Amino acid sequence: MYKNLYRRLITLLYDSGSIHIGSCLSCFDILIETLLFQMKKEDRFILSKGHAAPALYVLLNHLKRLPDSDLKNYLKDNTKLTGHPAPNCFDDILGFHSGSLGHGLSISCGIAEAMKYNARLKKQRKVPRIFCLISDGECNEGQVWEAAQYAAKRNLENLILMVDKNNIQAFDKIVNVLGDPTKKDRWKVFGFNVIESDGHDRKKIKAAFKKCLVFKNKRPKVIIFNTVKGYGISFMENKIEWHYNQLNKEQYKKALEEIEENEI
Amino acid sequence: MKSEVARELEKLGQKNKKLFFLTGDLGYNAFESLQQILKERFINAGVAEANMVDVACGMAKMGLNPWVYSIAPFLILKTAEQIRNNICHPNLTVKLVGNGGGYGYGILGESHHMLEDIAILSSFPNIKIYVPAFSEDVKSIIEKMGKAKSPSYLRLNNVPKTTIKLNSYKPLRQILRGNKITAVVLGTLVHNVLDAARKYKKSGIIDLWSITEIPIVNYLPIINSVKKTKKLIIIEEHVKDGGIGEKILSKLELEKIRLEKIIHLSAKGYVKDRYGCHLFMLKQNTLDTNGIYRNFKKLYAL
Numbered sequence: 001m002y003k004n005l006y007r008r009l010i011t012l013l014y015d016s017g018s019i020h021i022g023s024c025l026s027c028f029d030i031l032i033e034t035l036l037f038q039m040k041k042e043d044r045f046i047l048s049k050g051h052a053a054p055a056l057y058v059l060l061n062h063l064k065r066l067p068d069s070d071l072k073n074y075l076k077d078n079t080k081l082t083g084h085p086a087p088n089c090f091d092d093i094l095g096f097h098s099g100s101l102g103h104g105l106s107i108s109c110g111i112a113e114a115m116k117y118n119a120r121l122k123k124q125r126k127v128p129r130i131f132c133l134i135s136d137g138e139c140n141e142g143q144v145w146e147a148a149q150y151a152a153k154r155n156l157e158n159l160i161l162m163v164d165k166n167n168i169q170a171f172d173k174i175v176n177v178l179g180d181p182t183k184k185d186r187w188k189v190f191g192f193n194v195i196e197s198d199g200h201d202r203k204k205i206k207a208a209f210k211k212c213l214v215f216k217n218k219r220p221k222v223i224i225f226n227t228v229k230g231y232g233i234s235f236m237e238n239k240i241e242w243h244y245n246q247l248n249k250e251q252y253k254k255a256l257e258e259i260e261e262n263e264i
Numbered sequence: 265m266k267s268e269v270a271r272e273l274e275k276l277g278q279k280n281k282k283l284f285f286l287t288g289d290l291g292y293n294a295f296e297s298l299q300q301i302l303k304e305r306f307i308n309a310g311v312a313e314a315n316m317v318d319v320a321c322g323m324a325k326m327g328l329n330p331w332v333y334s335i336a337p338f339l340i341l342k343t344a345e346q347i348r349n350n351i352c353h354p355n356l357t358v359k360l361v362g363n364g365g366g367y368g369y370g371i372l373g374e375s376h377h378m379l380e381d382i383a384i385l386s387s388f389p390n391i392k393i394y395v396p397a398f399s400e401d402v403k404s405i406i407e408k409m410g411k412a413k414s415p416s417y418l419r420l421n422n423v424p425k426t427t428i429k430l431n432s433y434k435p436l437r438q439i440l441r442g443n444k445i446t447a448v449v450l451g452t453l454v455h456n457v458l459d460a461a462r463k464y465k466k467s468g469i470i471d472l473w474s475i476t477e478i479p480i481v482n483y484l485p486i487i488n489s490v491k492k493t494k495k496l497i498i499i500e501e502h503v504k505d506g507g508i509g510e511k512i513l514s515k516l517e518l519e520k521i522r523l524e525k526i527i528h529l530s531a532k533g534y535v536k537d538r539y540g541c542h543l544f545m546l547k548q549n550t551l552d553t554n555g556i557y558r559n560f561k562k563l564y565a566l
Contacts, residue, residue, distance in 0.1 A: 087354040096321065097349040106315040107350065110322020110330075117304075118326065121281065146315035154307075 002202070005032060006232060006259045009058045014252040016054070016075040018083070022230035022242035024055040026166035026199070027133060030225050033205045034131050034162070035059045042128035044111055046096065048104020049135040049164060050084035057081055101134075102141030105161060108132035109147050112156040112220075133162045137169030139181035145190070152191025155218035160209075161192070163222060164199065166229040168240050182224050192222045199225030232264050265420040266294040266363055268402035273331065276410050277302050280329060283410075286320055288313045288334035290363075295333075317343040320358045321350040329357060329410075335369070336362030336378035336419060344384060351415045352388040359409050365395065365419035365451065366501030366531065367545035374539070379531045381419060382450075383506020386478055391415040393478040395451035397437075398426045401476055404433035421452045421501065422542055428458065435477035436485055442471040444564040446489040450475050450500040450508050453551060457499055460556040469564060475508055483515045490516065494524040495563045501551060504530040527559050 009028060013021050027049065036059065039045060047056050057074060060066035073079040080086070084099030096107055111130045119127040138144060151159055165182045167174050174180055187194045193215040197208035205225070212221045229243075230236025233255045247255065274297060277283045284305045285298060299306040309316035313334055320330035332339065339362045340347070351358045362378060369376035385391050394405045394416060409416045431437060439454060440447075440461055447470050449457045454474045461470040471489045490496050496516075498509040509528040516523070532549050539545070546552040550559065 087349070096325075096354060100345055100349065102314075103318050103346065103350060106318030106346075107322040107325075109315070110319035110324075111326055112322075113307075113319065114323045114326030114328045117328065143312075143314045143318070146310075146312035147318070150309060150312065150315055150319065153310075 002029075002032065002264050003259055005058060005062060006264050007256060008062070009055060010247070010252065010255050010259065012054055012058055012071065012074060014247040017246045018054050018075060019244050019246060020051040020054070020083070021245065021247065022168070022236055022239065023049065023135070023166070024052045025231045025233065025236065026227040026229045027052050027164040028055045028231070029200045029202060029205060030133065030162055030164060030227070031055050031059055033202065033209065034133070035063065037206070038209050039131065040128070044128070044130045046104045046108050046111070046130065046132045047085060047098055048132055049101070049138055050098030052133075053081070053083060053085050056085070101138040102143040104132050104134055105144055105147035105151070108159055108161070109151050109154070109156055112151070112159040113154060115158055116156070127158045129158045129160055131160050131162065133164060135169075136163055136165045136167065136174050136180070136182045137177075139163070140169070140178050148187070148190040148192065151220040156220045157215075157218045159220040160212055161220060161222040163224045164227050165224055166227045168229045168238065168243070170243055172240070184224065187222045187224070191219055193217065193219045195221065195223045197223055197225055199227035200231055232262055233258050265396060265399060265402055265423055266291070268399050269361060269406065269418070269420065270295050270298045272403055272406035274298050274301050276406065277305065280410070282327065282329045284320075284323055284328050284330045286316050286330055286332045288316055288338060290334055313338050313342045314346055317346040317358075317360075318350055321346070321354075321356055324356040324358045325354075329359075331359040331361060333361045333363070335376055336364050336381055337376065340378065340381045340384060340417070347385070347391075348388050352390050355390045355414055357413050358415055360415075360417040361420065362417065363420045365421045367542050368421045370542035370545060371540055374534065377545075378419070379501070379503045379533065380506070381417070382478060382502050382508070385417055386506065386511075391417060393417050393419065395419045395421075395476050395478070396423070397449075397451050397454040397474045397476050398430060399423050400426060400430055401433055405476070419451065423452045424455050427455075433476075435475070436480065436482060437474045437476070438472070438485065439474050440467075440470050440472035442467070442469045443492055444469040444495065445471065445560060446486065446493045446496045447472045448475060448486055448496070448498050448508070448512060449473070450502065453499050453501055456546070456551065456553045456556055459553040460560055463553075463557045464560070464566060466566065470560070478508065478511070480508070480511060483512070486512060487516070487519060487521060490521060490523055496523055496525075497527045497529065497559060497563060499529045499551065499556060501531055501546070503533070504528060525563055527563065529556065529559060
């Protein structure tokens with residue numbers, strides 16, 4: 001199934017002439033595990049790194065929450081599906097713009113807060129969870145840290161933050177820009193339960209989510225996923241240009257071949 | 265006006281269990297009783313306005329009714345993107361309450377003044393702006409905001425005690441009847457305009473209209489008034505660009521209504537690079553009683 005999903009993602013990216021391919025591939029395995037296996041009906045998801053929108057669209061289509069006709073129109077005129085998610089599509093899963101970085105964690109805090117309060121009002125013991133995916137480059141944004149303080153102070157234990165740590169941002173490596181903002185200690189100091197995991201090995205990803213259940217305190221959780229930009233396609237891996245490049249026919253064929261050959 | 269807001273929200277919060285109040289660490293000596301009543305629903309979100317506004321968006325998305333409070337420039341300028349992308353575009357029921365609209369914070373300085381909020385917010389979709397003129401307006405406005413299922417912004421300013429008998433609240437309300445000058449005023453400056461009108465020592469000169477809601481839905485009373493007086497003065501504690509003056513004048517242009525004389529008094533910023541109390545700032549901008557009266561006389565001298 002993973003191979004099939006990868007094939008569909010690459011085909012969508014090729015057909016639409018999409019950019020941000022490396023960013024989609026670094027978080028695709030995390031998204032698959034989150035959307036297909038971790039989320040329960042009442043849970044919510046915010047894709048704060050909105051430039052990975054095509055990866056999300058493919059999975060929503062797989063989950064039958066997004067019709068083929070909409071997916072076909074991705075990046076075309078008169079579409080619902082833009083390069084970064086627009087606010088009024090898929091109300092229950094997005095419902096917000098997420099092209100400008102730094103908003104998602106704050107919005108997720110509000111959702112987590114409301115989930116806890118609504119559960120109390122309805123006297124439900126089980127509180128739904130909010131999953132939020134941000135990128136390591138996104139952690140340059142001051143608002144991420146405003147939100148981190150808020151989440152910890154407000155005891156938002158139903159918040160699961162996922163950081164796609166692919167080590168490359170839009171114009172340079174993360175360490176060369178403002179340093180690595182995803183260090184475990186930083187999140188610990190901010191009051192999070194911190195888990196670090198490989199972001200492509202599906203067993204390890206699953207195990208990371210399982211570890212979230214171990215914590216019995218009221219702190220929010222962050223899983224720092226070590227990922228590879230352009231994962232799975234040799235000529236894209238760790239290359240900054242695949243933040244911007246579009247696939248040509250030859251590259252598309254090669255990418256499909258690699259997906260068949262690789263352990264994806 | 266803060267205390268009136270607190271009182272009304274206390275009432276509303278007791279009835280509506282989904283009402284949340286978020287403050288950016290402000291409201292000392294005004295919101296303590298609201299805090300006691302709302303308990304867990306009163307959140308001091310810290311000096312982190314961008315986060316606070318987005319938290320409110322998340323809450324609203326999940327069916328809660330958040331009200332967000334700070335000093336107006338911190339609430340609107342620091343968070344313009346949050347407001348546009350996450351409140352206005354998705355049309356979420358988030359209420360913004362900004363204190364110190366205009367030069368309200370006086371000598372505390374430029375950083376605390378808010379002269380461009382109406383221009384910014386009225387260019388965003390779905391949001392309604394409320395600018396109470398009298399302290400009595402706060403009750404009606406909070407009730408309206410509480411019922412609305414769309415974004416709104418309440419712009420508060422310093423307000424003196426009401427000296428006239430008020431008719432019931434309306435977004436565009438006639439305050440004085442006259443047939444020489446049409447005066448349209450935004451928010452609390454209506455008090456200065458009333459004092460200026462009294463200087464004529466004769467009634468029936470100023471046809472005074474108070475605007476408290478933007479967008480202006482019904483221009484007809486203003487149109488009818490200027491058809492009668494042919495002279496218009498617009499007064500607002502906001503920069504000229506994007507304020508109520510531009511909106512009214514473009515409507516009159518569209519309706520091809522020609523007037524003999526128009527004066528637009530607005531905030532000019534910091535012309536002489538000198539600062540002072542609220543009244544000083546109004547004087548500098550010809551928005552005080554004497555300044556307004558001088559302009560009245562340009563339109564009609566007895």
